[in-house]
Amino acid sequence: MNNRRLWMLPALFLLLAATNLVLPSARIAASQLPYDTYYKDGFGQLVRTQAAYVPASVIGQDALLSPDAAALQGGEAKARALNQPKDLFVDERDHIYIADTGNNRIVHLDANGSLVQVLTVAESPLKKPSGVFVDKQGDIYIADTGNNRVVRLDADGKLLKVFGRPESSYLPASFKYDPINLVVDKRGFLYVTTLGAYQGLVQLDPEGKFIGFFGPNKVAFSVFDAFKRFVYTREMYQRELKKLPGAIANATIDRDGFVYTVTKEIETDQIKKLNIAGLDQLAGKSDFAALQANRSYGEVLHWQRDMSPQLNDVTVDASGNITVVDSIWNTVSQYDLNGNLLFFWSSDVITATSKTGVVKTPAAIAGNSKGELLVLDGTNNLIQVLRLSAFGKLVHDANALTQEGRYEESEPLWNEVRRQNAQYTPAIIGLAKAAYKQEDFERAQQLFYEAGVTGGYSESFWQNRLEWFQRNFGLLMNIVIAASLAFIIGRKLKPRLQAGARLRLPAIGPQSFTGRLSHLLVLVKHPIDGFYAIRYEGKASLASSLVILTGAVASFGYMEASTSFVFNPKVQIGVDLIPITVQFLGIWLGWVISNYLISSLLRGEGRFRDVFYSSSYALFPIILIGIPVTLLSKAMTLNELSIYNFLKLAIAIWIALLFVWMVQGIHNYTFIEAVFIIALSLLALTIIVILIFILIALSNELVNFINSLYQEVIIR
């Protein structure tokens, strides 16, 4: 015992150093910015791009501590560097305003980063101000968080108005008024972001009267929540952690009056572009809307899976491009005005040094008229200035033309983008749109396919199909006429042919292989009797059911891999059939086992082989309908989506019914019993799967434990 404690002691001194374990690779490229820039397409595939922004400069201590700056602050003794600044605003003259929260002041720098003035509002001192906004006249609005108010100053820092907590019966008494940021629209209305306010932005009129909440988020309500609400008593449900919508973290306003908000702690729609009525203008607008039903903003690299991004601030440039910063991974993501991703970049957090162009804690982001991005670093107390690169500018210019619908003009620009980066998807989309506009539908279809845009592909395909029909109208009509003639003649000849056929057909013995296969026809017409016959009349054999099973798996694979791109976008990146097949077979086998186990407990008459055979036979609709549907899908566009969906639904329903009838037939149950048995079998299947998972996880843990024990013994 004592001995063991001696062993454990060193283990207590273990240092957790997982984050420091990254091995620096000596194989870095010769030109090397401190971050890599990426694009992510609709399928989530990463594409590396040239840097869209390159480090330009750092505005840091010297802006506030240089002799000139010190004089403006009342001498060297009073001069202070930034201290935990929280917000940044750039006005139309490119002057920079920083909410220097830790020093209870607002710092005003000119376009070159030289100090202009320091605002503390001597008549009513600021306390932990964390947001600042400057309107067109130069009036300065400050979210004075520590004093629970918003103040409005003139350009020289004289106090004009104080906006305290608005008095209104619409404002709940429990509502906490902690303004952390604000924007002001052209009319002078204030949109105040308050700490943790899930109701939305507080909208005030110029006099400070409460107008209402603006742009609230919806509560995420999952199936599980619905289940809980159904099962729990009222008290239990209320005792559950209160489900609240995400609180808006920050907001900005563009020159057209759209208010942009970013929200933390939600998984989708983190960015909203709200019009004056508070409606989101981004929903469903992006090129990949069909692929991304639940749009998530704030990009991450694949290996950053364990934590989702938390967007801290948003800025919008003159062409409407939206740039957001994420405080978890230090990622900056840039979207165009419809929410299409353009670029994102992030750098590893380096504790040993600090680099130009990299922030430790991104507190706020703003853009200026030169197209530069300014990112405020709340830990290092400085501003990193990033300059738009030549490549970034080219993409911005081309995309602006595309968004304005000037597709022809955008084409040469996109061609140049594509020449420099053959894999950058926005260029392909831009070129596809230009081709569509120029009615070069063949090329448009091909480019949209390359880019993975189903909508555009479907439209181009529709045009091409129409053209094909028009071109081949004569031929098609001839075929129709020929077919009708053949039909009429055929009907006249039918009796004679039938007689002949009957004579020549070989007799199919009921127990032969082909006979067993043709038992499928019985299953189509009389499913219950057919399955009964499999149990009691030996209508199926291992060979025949394996043939059908193989056929069904092959057809399933064919459907997955060959359905038209319009309905199955993932074919564009290539479908790996092995995992799909394994999954399909695994579930099927699990079903066979669990159904056999359950039914043998509950007076089922089917033997294991009967369950196996008939479960194979029950899959035949996949072959019968699946293959024609897959072929047909290649001739369909999104306009015929409902037909396609109906056919797929038909397969599913037919198979479901066949399984019910199968259970009924082979185990000799009533319909209700069969449904009950199926439900139990599925439950058993779930339990089996869970047990397997637990077993794997536990044995992994055990191996790890033994391994680290071994390491400890060997090393020390």
Next chain:
Amino acid sequence: MTKRKWNGWLLVRLAFSAVVLVITGWIAYLVWDPSGSGQEGTASAASLFDTAGQSPYKAGLPSEQGFKVFAETNSLQLLVDETTAHFQVVQKATGNVWRSYPNPANWKDEKISGAWKNNLASPIVVEYVNAKNYKSSSVTNGLVENQGYLEDFKQKDNGFTVTFAFPKIQFKIPVEVTLREDYVETRLIDSGIVEGELSLLNVKLYPLFGSEPSTGQEGYILLPDGSGSLIQFQSDRTMPQLTYNESVYGPDLSYYNEYTDRQRIAMPVYGMKSGEQAFLAIIAEGESYANVYAAPAGSVGISNWVTSEWQYRKRFFQSVSKSSGEGFYTYSGDRFVSDSRATRYYLLGPEKSNYAGMAEVYRNYLIGEKGVTPIKSVKPEIPLYVDLVGADIEKGLFFDSYLKATTTDEAESVVRQIHERGIGHMQIHYAGWQQDGYSTHGGYLPVDKRLGGNQGMKDFIAYAHSLDIPVYLTADYTLNTNGDDGFWWRRDGLRNLAGTVLEEQLNPDQDASTYVSPKFYRKVIASDLDAYKALGADGIDYEGGIAQEVITDFNSRYSASRADVVQIQRDILQQSHETLGSVVASNANFYALDKLDHVHRLTGDYSYDVFVTEPIPFAQIVLHGLKTYTLEWSNVRDEWDDEFLRMIEFGAYPAYVLTGEQAENLRRSYSVWYYSMNVKDWLDRIEEEYAQANEALAPVQDRFITDHRTLAEGVKETVYGGDYRIIVNYNETAYVQDGLTVPANNFIVVKGGA
């Protein structure tokens, strides 16, 4: 019957208990270590220190009057203070003085307090740790803190020797200072080092040599960071606490390395300019065990200082669990022993006191002492470097799929198309030709059949030779992915201090490749060279580790220290050169320079540290006229215009990485993800860029860069001797000065005149 059975059972139980007891006892023995060998050592070390008879080292700076002339050369004078072992070097022509301690004029303003103030004045600063205690952290101290004293101070020819004794921590470190014609050399004598119970980690010798505060003069620290970067003397710096500390020739992956994402130090040099005087320090011997440490004003004291930090032990992170990343820090056991550890400080007067002057000193050193020979004959036109990618692989579920990019036939067509554009002087580097493409290492030969096999390669090379174009085959022998060449990772893999075989993984979604022991890859290369010769290759283009990575190998079968690895790599280059006639390496460390004919993809960038004020082409100034070099491939540039101008400013030749026209999509390939490589997209650009570069650089191919400076913000001038200057303007507006106009985003060549 029963009796016997019972006995057998007892025997088994007894044997089992005995085994358990023996194992427990053995483990306890290992943990407890009863021999007490440590104490014995302590006693013997302690007896070496005679604190009573020695006067302890005094805090503060030496008095300026105590210095006596010890040595003298034509241009320099060495003055030494015997009580502190500090020295001064005086340049006789100008009277400029470089002190081995902080400038006394500013010492009263020194705000740093306590131990560090004493350290700054100390001739030697050591870092040590109690390695026996896992919890203890390292301590950095000078002489005063340890009641240190000087022992055996002896004057000798041209200098002196002295031993620094640290009685409190029981270290003795002998050093030597020597004055030569144009430099002063400080040297640590490893053979004489005495260590007690504590472990010596590193030593900074005369750390404040030549240091100056920011006030009073212009100046900068020169760092060998990337192609070279400057830290201008400045007060009120942003984030003043940051310092620079990097290992010469890059981090050693067999130890723990603090993650800094910095460019590797390829040149063992650093320097400082203050006012009209400057020095360039060359770590001339033992540089594989040195770090370059720089502390700009405000980080450690008010002085700007930069020094060699001599490594004796390195930190290591011992992981104990693969899944959770848990572990603890420890240190390597034995001290690194180097035959010699010497830093030379070359002293530069007013006319040479800038980074171009420093580069000249280093260039002369390379020519004079390292056997690097300048370029002798040049063709009338500059070379164009074309890297062709044969193939790569993409990660599949069970098998990686092969992505074909350029077959040998297509390679011929690429070369023909470029040649038809009127570019006659070209050099081809063919990569990804080996079995299973670019990211597959091991079993390189024969050439992959899917590209055309050995015969296809021979035909291609013969075609290229018919146009007088040399073909180099690109290879990385420092990794192995497939176990070919008789490589077994357990036996032949490069192992770190804990004995774990090192692996490299470019991306978490890909399979890792194994590092190969240097002594093993030397064997493999030696046996492959004849096959290269049979293909007709003009040489090998070494990518990856050779000439770039120096990693200690703890594989007991092949064990090699950092210095050994450097020597192994030099042997390989030498042997390749002898067999094939030529050899090229990518972004090489400068120890390989004398063996190379071309340095490919030499870094032209810096590490973006906040404290760096200006990146400079120091490496390029050293190299131009010595070796040809290129910067990053043109078609992988982030910004076309700026980086083209940088290529002209840095005197580098154009380089492209290309594939044939039928290349498969390489986006998801292991390593050749580059944006756009199809030759048809680049022909026009190549022609245009080559013409511009050729016009500017062809006349000066064999000339040294004699000066380089910033004329205005974004305007740089590179001077090749008195009569040839290139002025590059990165700005959006034209630069007009002295009757010269440099258009926006463009460059001009000024010939003739002074």
